[in-house]
Amino acid sequence: MGFNLMDGPFTPSGNPASAVFPERLDYDDAWQAIWELPEPEYMLGVNGSGEPVTLDVTKDSPHMMMSAMSGAGKSVVARAIASQALVKGATVAFCDIKVISHLWANGLPGVNAYAEEIHDVANILVSAGAIIRQRNKKIKAFPGDPMDALHDEPRIIIVVEEINSTMEELREYERGLPSTGVYKPTRAFGDIMNMGRAAKVHVVAVGQYVDATVIPKRWRESFGVKGLIKHSKDTWQMLAWQAGYPQPAPQHPGRGFVVNGERAVMTQFLYMTEEECAMVVRSLRPEAERAGVRAAVRELRRSAAQRRELRALEGGR
Numbered sequence: 189m190g191f192n193l194m195d196g197p198f199t200p201s202g203n204p205a206s207a208v209f210p211e212r213l214d215y216d217d218a219w220q221a222i223w224e225l226p227e228p229e230y231m232l233g234v235n236g237s238g239e240p241v242t243l244d245v246t247k248d249s250p251h252m253m254m255s256a257m258s259g260a261g262k263s264v265v266a267r268a269i270a271s272q273a274l275v276k277g278a279t280v281a282f283c284d285i286k287v288i289s290h291l292w293a294n295g296l297p298g299v300n301a302y303a304e305e306i307h308d309v310a311n312i313l314v315s316a317g318a319i320i321r322q323r324n325k326k327i328k329a330f331p332g333d334p335m336d337a338l339h340d341e342p343r344i345i346i347v348v349e350e351i352n353s354t355m356e357e358l359r360e361y362e363r364g365l366p367s368t369g370v371y372k373p374t375r376a377f378g379d380i381m382n383m384g385r386a387a388k389v390h391v392v393a394v395g396q397y398v399d400a401t402v403i404p405k406r407w408r409e410s411f412g413v414k415g416l417i418k419h420s421k422d423t424w425q426m427l428a429w430q431a432g433y434p435q436p437a438p439q440h441p442g443r444g445f446v447v448n449g450e451r452a453v454m455t456q457f458l459y460m461t462e463e464e465c466a467m468v469v470r471s472l473r474p475e476a477e478r479a480g481v482r483a484a485v486r487e488l489r490r491s492a493a494q495r496r497e498l499r500a501l502e503g504g505r
Contacts, residue, residue, distance in 0.1 A: 207235070207236020207237065207454065208236055208237075208238075209234070209236055209440070209443060209454075209456045210234065210238075210456055211440075212441070212442060212456070212459055213233055213234055213442070213456045213457065213458050213459055214459055214460075215458070215459075215460045215461075215464045215468075218231060218234070218240075218458055219485075221240050222272060222458075223275075223481055223482060223485045224482075225240075225242060227276050227277070227343075227481075228244055228245050228246040228247075228343065229242050229243065229244040229245075230242060230243050230244075230245075230268075230269045230272045230273065231268070231272065231458055232265065232268075232269075232415065232446055232455060232457060232458060233442075233446070233455040233456050233457040233458050234455065234456055235453050235454065235455060236454060241446050241453055241455045243269065243413050245343075245385070245390045246385070248412060248413050248448055249410075249411065249412025249413040249448070250384045250385035250389075250390050250410070250412075251380075251381065251384065251390055251391045251392070251393070251410055251411045251412070251413075252269070252390075252391075252392050252393070252411060252413045252414070252415065253351075253392075253393045253394075253395070253398060253408070253411035253413075253414045253415070253427065254266060254392065254393065254394045254395070254414075254415040254417075255395055255396070255397065255398050255414065255415070255416050255417075255419060255423055255427060256396065256415075256416065256417035256418055256419070256444070257396055257417070257418045257419075258396055260417040260418045260444075261417055261441070261442055261457060261459075262394045262395075262396075262415070262417060263289045263290070263349065263394060264442075264457070264459060264460070265394075265415055265417075265457050265458070266289075266290075266347050266349070266392050266394050267290055267292065267293075267460065267462065267465050268457075268458045268459075268460045268465070269345070269347075269392055270282075270290070270293065270345060270347055270392070270465070271460065271464075271465035271466075271468055271469055273343065273345045274296060274297070274298040274299070274469045274473055275468055275469055275472045275473050275476055275481060275484075276343075276476065276481055277298070277342055277343070277473070277476065277477060278298060278342055278343040278344065278345050279298055279300045279342045279343070279344050279345070280293070280298055280299055280300065280344075280345045280346075280347065281299075281300050281301040281302075281303070281312050281316075281344070281345070281346050281347070282299070282301070282302045282303065282346075282347045282349070283303045283308075283309040283312055283313075283346065283347065283348045283349065283354060284302065284303065284304060284347075284349045284350075285303075285304065285305070285306060285309065285349070285350060285353060285354055285357060286349050286350050287304045289349045289350075289394075290302070290347065290349070291462070292462035292463070292465050292466045293465075293466070296466060296469045296470065296473075297469065297470070297473050297474070298469070298473060300344075306354075306357045306358060306360075306361050307361065309348075309354060309357075309358065309373070310358060310361060310373035312346065313346075313358075313373040313374075313376040313377050313380065314371055314372075314373055314376045316344060316346060316376065316380055316389050317371065317375070317376030317377075317379040317380060318371070318376075319344065319387070319389060320379055320380065320383050320384060320387040320389050321379075323337075323338055323341060323386075323387040323388070323389075324383065324386065324387055326338065326341075327386065327387075334386075338387070338388055341388060342388075343388045343389075343390070344388060344389045344390065345390050345391075345392060346380070346389070346390070346391050346392070347391075347392045347394070348391060348392070348393045348394065349394050350394065350395060350396075351393040351394060351395040351398065351402075351403065352395050352396070352397070352398065352399050352402045352403070355374070355377075355402045355403060356402060358373050358374055358377075359374060361373070362374060377391075377407070378406075378407060381406075381407045381410035382410065391411075393411065397420070397422075397423060398423075398426065398427060400426060408427070412448065412449065413446065413447070413448050414427045414428060414446075414447045415444060415445070415446055415447075415455075415457070416428065416437070416444050416445045416446075416447065417437070417442070417443070417444035417457070418437045418438075418439070418444065419437045419444070419445070420437075421434045427447065428445065428447040428452055430447075430449055430450045431445075431447050431449075431450055431451060431452035432450070432452070435452060435454075438454060440456075442456060442457045442459055443455070443456050443457070444457065471484075471488055472484045472485065472488060475487055475488075
């Protein structure tokens, strides 16, 4: 039989009723697929057919929003994206007023800033906004294809934890700034949303419930890709309304939806431990900068194989 009567308009697109997901998608299971992806594309997880579900910040959306209840794994997804970006040469900054969300990233190559206080968050956003304007001038002055104008500039990824609380604190902080003559951090955030793609500046925002009163619709629309884990009906209607009827949230750990426009794909999200994220950045980024990501992965595989052979020989003595 070439069809399944359970597949229909109430089945999330890309997820047939016969879908089979892994219990958990570990780095060891996914690393080959991860490092086959081109520079601007990051693996988020797999669908029910075992196919990679990815975020391409040049094609899909320049920014991603991750919405999940406390403890559901939203920061796990953010660190998986950040570690992939770091290996591929990106500069990553963390805005973490929670303070403890990404301690794995401390001291890693490519981590430009880790902001725990709201004034440091403000500095990161204003600096990124200024960089966008500088890069746009560089694109305008470039004599060749505008797509090549920033080939020597690193991609910038800004991970914003607890986006609701962060934006509320930023607005409170701005009340103490002069009313005119100051480039304010919320204005800078809007510039990143609107102009970040061409300038290679991107935001990965994380929140428990993205409040419409805190994140205006004009900014929420810039998050073209959303990840949902253990979402509520209200969250679906606010963030994934284009994808149709609200779908029940999967209860399996690490499983949710990746929503891209009108398409919602049930996804088993990639699970990388903090130690794995730090390890891949330390071990792969230096070689990737010298010879490329794939060459770095080949070298890592060769070294791992040699270590396994050595352990086998030592065990046979």
